[in-house]
Amino acid sequence: MTTMPMLTTIGMRRLRIRHVTRVSYAQAAVSSHNEVRMTPLTLPLQTTLDARITISPAAGTWSYWDYWGTQVTGFDLMDPHADLTITASSLVETQAPGPLPPAPDWPEIAEQAARTRLLEFAAPTPRTTLTAELVQQAREAAAGLDPHETAATVSSLVADRVSYLPGSTGVTTSAAEAWEQGAGVCQDIAHVTIALLRGLGLPTRYVSGYLHPEREAELHRPVAGQSHAWVEYWAGDWCGYDPTNRMRADESHVVVGRGRDYDDVTPHKGVYRGVAGGLPEVTVEFTRVA
Secondary structure: OOOOOOOOOOOEEEEEEEEEEEEEEEEEEOEEEEEEOOOOOOEOOEEEEEEEEEEEOOOOEEEEEOOOOOEEEEEEEOOOEEEEEEEEEEEEEEEOOOOOOOOOOHHHHHHHHHHOHHHHHOOOOHHHOOOHHHHHHHHHHOOOOOHHHHHHHHHHHHHHHOEEOOOOOOOOOOHHHHHHHOEEOHHHHHHHHHHHHHHOOOOEEEEEEEEOOOOOOOOOOOEEEOEEEEEEEEOOOEEEEEOOOOEEOOOOEEEEEEEOOHHHOOOEEEEEEOOOOOOEEEEEEEEEOO
8 A cells, every 4th residue: 555656668578476364363263264365357458477375274165256357265174273374476567547538428327327337336335435525625626527537536635635654544435534533544435536537427447456665666575565456447448546545546556346335355254153353464466577
C-alpha cells in the first residue's frame, strides 16, 4: 500500500509474488473453515503463468470462481491447530495499458447502467455510502468534464482529503468514516472514490491485488511490499485508476479480484471454533524476474 507517485510506463513486467498470512490463535482452534482470494487473474493485459496456494497444517483444497469472477480456494481444518499459515505464490506477466477508450456521453452511461450488470456497480453499498452534500461537492468539482476526466478529478479530490496513514483504520471502516477522519489506507481511499463516482453516475468497482513498490525494480532482488486496492470505472470499457497514487493502473499493478467493495474480495476469511482472539500477520514479497 504505497503512496509513491508513479507517472511513467515501462512496458512489461514479470513478477513473482509471495503472499503469506499467519494466524496465531489465543488457544488452539478446534476446527476452521476458510476461503482465500489470492490467485491473480488472467486478463487481456495480465497473464498468470503459475499460481499455487499451500496450507500449514496441511489441508486438502478446492477451487471455484465466485459470482464476481474471482478465483476462490477453500479448505477445512478439522483437527485442533494452534496456528495457520497460508502461502500464495504466483508468477504474473503484466503489460502497460493502451490509450483510454473514447468515453461515451453521460446519457449513454446511464442507459447502460440501467439495463445491464453495470447496475451492480452503480448502487451504493454500506461501505460505499456518503452524504448527498459530499456527492454534490464532487459534482461541482467535475462539472463539464467527461467520464475519464471525472474519474481523475474525483480521485484527486479524495486523495487531497483522505491522507494515506497506515494503521489509522481497520478492515471494517466505511467510506464515510474514512472521509470524516481524513485518513486511511488504500482500501479506504478506494471506497471513498467509489462512493463519489457512483454518486455521479459512473459505474465503479473495487479492485483487490498487488502493486510493486519500486518503479525501477532491480531484477531478481526480493522487495517487501503489501497488498493494494484501487478502482475500475466504466466508460465504454473498464478503466483502472489508482486514487492512492493519483495514476492509471498499469503494469506494476496485479489484479486478484473485483467486486462492489472489499467485502466481495477479502483475501482471507473464514470461521473457526475455539477461543476468540489472535491477529493475522501478513507479509508480501515481490521479485521482478523480467
